[in-house]
Amino acid sequence: MADWPKSIHIHEEGPREGFQFEKGQISTDSKVELIDALSQTGLQEIQVVSFVNPKRVPGMADADQVVEKFTKKPGVKYSGLWLNEQGLQRAIATNKIDVKGRMVLCASEPFLNRNQNSSLEQMVQGVRNMIGVYKQNGIAIEEGGVQAAFGCNFKGEVPVEDVLMIVHRIMSIAAENEIKLRNLVLADTMAWATPRKIRSVVGAVRERYPDLNITLHLHDTRGMGIANAYAGLEMGVHQFDSSVAGLGGCPFAAHKGAAGNVCTEDLVFMCEEMGIDTGVDLDKLIEAANLAEQIVGHPLPGSVKQGGSLQALREKARAGASTATA
Numbered sequence: 486m487a488d489w490p491k492s493i494h495i496h497e498e499g500p501r502e503g504f505q506f507e508k509g510q511i512s513t514d515s516k517v518e519l520i521d522a523l524s525q526t527g528l529q530e531i532q533v534v535s536f537v538n539p540k541r542v543p544g545m546a547d548a549d550q551v552v553e554k555f556t557k558k559p560g561v562k563y564s565g566l567w568l569n570e571q572g573l574q575r576a577i578a579t580n581k582i583d584v585k586g587r588m589v590l591c592a593s594e595p596f597l598n599r600n601q602n603s604s605l606e607q608m609v610q611g612v613r614n615m616i617g618v619y620k621q622n623g624i625a626i627e628e629g630g631v632q633a634a635f636g637c638n639f640k641g642e643v644p645v646e647d648v649l650m651i652v653h654r655i656m657s658i659a660a661e662n663e664i665k666l667r668n669l670v671l672a673d674t675m676a677w678a679t680p681r682k683i684r685s686v687v688g689a690v691r692e693r694y695p696d697l698n699i700t701l702h703l704h705d706t707r708g709m710g711i712a713n714a715y716a717g718l719e720m721g722v723h724q725f726d727s728s729v730a731g732l733g734g735c736p737f738a739a740h741k742g743a744a745g746n747v748c749t750e751d752l753v754f755m756c757e758e759m760g761i762d763t764g765v766d767l768d769k770l771i772e773a774a775n776l777a778e779q780i781v782g783h784p785l786p787g788s789v790k791q792g793g794s795l796q797a798l799r800e801k802a803r804a805g806a807s808t809a810t811a
Contacts, residue, residue, distance in 0.1 A: 488721035492762035494530070495749060496700070496726045497523055499777060500551075501532040501566055502746055503732025505544045507781055513547045515780045517554045522773040523729060524558040527765040528749075532564045533582075536572035552579045570618050577622060586619040586626030588612050588658060588666070592651045593637035596674070609654065616662050626662075629655040630670035634686060636677020643677075645689045652690060668698045668724070673713065676706035680716035687720045700724035703747040705731060705786065710747030711755060718761065727752050730774035731786035748787040750774050754794060767794045 500520050504511050520533050533555065539546035548565075557563060562583040565576045576582045590608055597603045603611075619626050631651050636643050652669065659666050671686060687699060701717045703710050703725070714725060726746060733745025750770045753763045767789075774790035 487719040489718060489759070490721055490723035490761060492764070493718075493723045493725060493756055495528060495752065495763060495765065496530045496532065496564070496724070497528045497729060497749055498532045498726050498746060499523070499729035499732040499749065501535055501545075502728050503730075503777065503781070505535055505542055506732075506734045506745065507544055509782065511544065511780060513550050513554065516547070516551050519729075519773065519777055519780060520551070520555040520563075522769075522776055524556065524561055525766075526769040526773055527763075528561065528770075529764065530562040530564060530583075532566065535566040536575040537566070537568060549575065549579065552581050557581060570615070573615075573618060573622075584622075584624055585628065586616070586624045587628045587630055587670075588616070588626060588655050588664075589630035589632060589670075590651050590655055591632040592643045592647050593633040593640040595639035596633050596637050599639050609658070612655075612658060616658070616664070620662075626659070626664050627666060628668040628670065629659070629666050630672060631655070632672050633674045633677075634671040635673045635682050636675060638675045638677075645685055648686055649689055649693060652694065656694065666697065668700060669694070670700040670702055670726070672702040673704050674702075676704035676709070678703065678713045679709055680712050683713050683716040684720060687717060687722060691720070698724060700726060702726040704745060705747050706745075711751050714747055714752055715755065718756070718759075725752060729770065729787075730777040730790055732777055732781070748774075748789070750787055750789040754789045758795070768796070 500516060504516055520531060523531050534548035534551050535542060535545045536548055537545055563581065565582045567573045567576055576584050590612065591597050594605050597605060597608060616626065631648060633643055634648050656666065690699060699722050701722055703713050727749040728746035729749045731745055731748040750767065753765045753767050753770060756763050757767060771790050771793065774787050778785045
């Protein structure tokens with residue numbers, strides 16, 4: 486039996502994921518315009534920037550200016566991404582970013598070696614160091630994360646047992662530091678997930694740690710994003726990362742122009758049609774998706790922004806039926 490949730494929580498990552506990935510220069514004002522548009526859609530959480538080295542990620546060179554300029558709407562959380570203490574301190578200094586602590590490990594050591602010149606044990610030590618920084622700044626740590634939870638371009642298949650081992654490491658570190666984790670992000674970092682793998686991994690984690698809420702971070706590189714989200718919904722997952730219009734990309738994709746995170750408006754459309762509440766105004770979200778495409782100046786992969794919602798068609802059909810019976 487499916488364990489459908491009644492509602493879902495969406496963590497919108499488009500402004501960070503997309504503008505970090507885009508090769509062309511995007512103006513600060515355009516970034517702010519999209520963030521402000523997304524703030525009016527009913528989304529409850531928007532990731533706006535990365536606090537990273539601008540030499541390595543030029544698209545985030547204006548992160549502090551973006552945060553200063555966007556209009557913060559009451560009831561909406563605005564998050565950021567950081568990889569080290571320096572980035573965390575920048576986020577804290579804004580007095581505008583909702584800062585929460587995370588503990589992230591990776592299920593593929595070959596990925597760490599190849600892309601971060603790091604080992605799993607070095608990553609573990611980095612997590613321990615960041616815990617100290619979070620505690621010094623009075624920041625609660627309630628979330629863990631597993632990168633490459635469904636497969637890896639360098640390791641190949643990632644067995645469920647390896648994912649459970651990494652989750653165990655995260656939970657053990659949390660217990661050592663008297664931290665109560667509430668949420669676990671399972672990331673399809675390199676788009677290896679299929680619905681069958683989603684059910685397998687989510688099912689195993691839920692069986693071992695039934696009190697953990699699970700968030701799925703899905704990529705659509707191979708067109709599996711929305712199918713994998715559906716499989717997650719079947720398993721009772723009610724938290725998803727997504728990206729408006731499919732903004733972003735996958736740096737590990739085999740082909741140029743591959744889609745990035747699962748598209749927000751496509752996810753919202755599917756859920757609403759299934760009777761699962763998102764709290765999002767789909768028409769306003771489609772307007773934001775079209776704005777995103779206008780800003781980047783090239784087609785974006787989202788489908789619903791092209792086809793539109795069904796509401797207008799339903800109203801037209803009802804009007805036609807009323808005219809016919811009059």
